[in-house]
Amino acid sequence: MPDIFMLFVPLPFVVAVLLVVLLIQMIRRNDGSVTNPFFLALISVYALQSVVIGVRWGYNMLEILPLQAVLAVIIATLAWLSFEGLRTERPPTKRPLLLLHVLPTLLIIGLIAFWPAPISLTIIVIFAGYGIALCRLAWRGPDALGSSRLDGVISAYRALQITAFAIASSAIIDVVISWDFAESGGTHSGRIVAIGNVLAMLVLGAAATVAGTSRPEERIDTSAEEGALPVAPSGEDTDIATALDSLMQSRELYRDVDLNLNRLARKMGLSARQVSTAVNRVKAMSVSQYVNDFRVKEACRLLADTELSVTNVMFDAGFQTKSNFNREFLRVTGLSPKAWRANALARDNSGGTVIRLAG
Structure with a gap:
């Protein structure tokens, strides 16, 4: 052989x-x-x-x-x-x-x-x-x-x-x-x-x-990233958080898919550390979660008020990947985008109130 x-x-x-x-x-x-x-x-x-x-x-x-x-x-x-x-x-x-x-x-x-x-x-x-x-x-x-x-x-x-x-x-x-x-x-x-x-x-x-590859992740607790115990927000932290809220709502910065902490800080004339600390202490979340909250709220509005596809809604709200969009939408609303739209339309057709965001 x-x-x-x-x-x-x-x-x-x-x-x-x-x-x-x-x-x-x-x-x-x-x-x-x-x-x-x-x-x-x-x-x-x-x-x-x-x-x-x-x-x-x-x-x-x-x-x-x-x-x-x-x-x-x-x-x-x-x-x-x-x-x-x-x-x-x-x-x-x-x-x-x-x-x-x-x-x-x-x-x-x-x-x-x-x-x-x-x-x-x-x-x-x-x-x-x-x-x-x-x-x-x-x-x-x-x-x-x-x-x-x-x-x-x-x-x-x-x-x-x-x-x-x-x-x-x-x-x-x-x-x-x-x-x-x-x-x-x-x-x-x-x-x-x-x-x-x-x-x-x-x-x-x-x-x-x-x-560029994203996958579902659980929420990260950043309240103690600089120390063992959460730190109470100072007056400056509160002022920064209030100014940031106003900036996000008036200029809709969350729609920018390339938005990052450094760019956000420059628009406010502050350091990235000041913005991060203020959001961590006042909002009890990371900057990414804070911005994604605005994106999810905008996505909910588009899902309820327009006939745009879920993919188009994702891009218009400021998300770039489906995995991140679905993960953050579930974190904020407790539902998938399709399920949220179906429930919102059902409530609207029955004369009820559109589902409120979780939290």
Whole structure:
């Protein structure tokens, strides 16, 4: 019986293909224009790293280890630059100290060339540093992502939380791998790397979510994002919240699908932190929830008073994705848009009162 040749395809190669598909979808969704290119770069490097991991552990090619180390540091750097870019609207070329983030990669390349001994420890320190920075950003709550569209900031915040956990965990995984090589010559490292690769898939899914994919999320309590206990609103907070209410009603800013916290703060001549704090304390919700409340109320008016399709209502009210629209509509009214319209029309035809918004 002739031998049957079977090509061994490591799982990381499959992961790399999936990541390339995600990358293509992101580019198409943005029509070739991307406001935060670091997310595209992050997924691209993850795809390349998956190939490298497949070659290393699938075919036992030790020569590729230096490239794996360099790519690992680039991933940690890009993860921070991607989410830090959602905090500010400044373009990459105008962000301060941007070039300093090249130093970790240059350091690893230098160690590979001249002093390989401390490479593992250096990578652990780099991952720990970026992991801590991401955790600090996540600790500030969703309003910290001031340049993220308010329609999708909750998804972006979830992505940030997952990424912060993944990068910080990578430092721990590297420690475990180093210990495994010291104790057993790397007997269990293959399994450890496999688990790490699954974790990378989660991070990439989160990055894709930030780029435009939304999914239902539960409400986030931001009342304690700056401390353990809610803080009573000051007179200034109340004044800001009142002025913001007036601005939202008179200029209908909620209709802007690209509205974000930074843009809202500029229109008021205040800092993003002042606006966020006032809304958190006075309204007991995040800025995204506050704006989406106005959008849902407008959607309810359109559903009751016009014959526009639900999709057109969604866009006219300021939402950009169905998932966010349905999630926020359910949060505010307790019903889906179609069910709300049906009930509103039934009440109207029977001479009753149109359903009031929940809360």
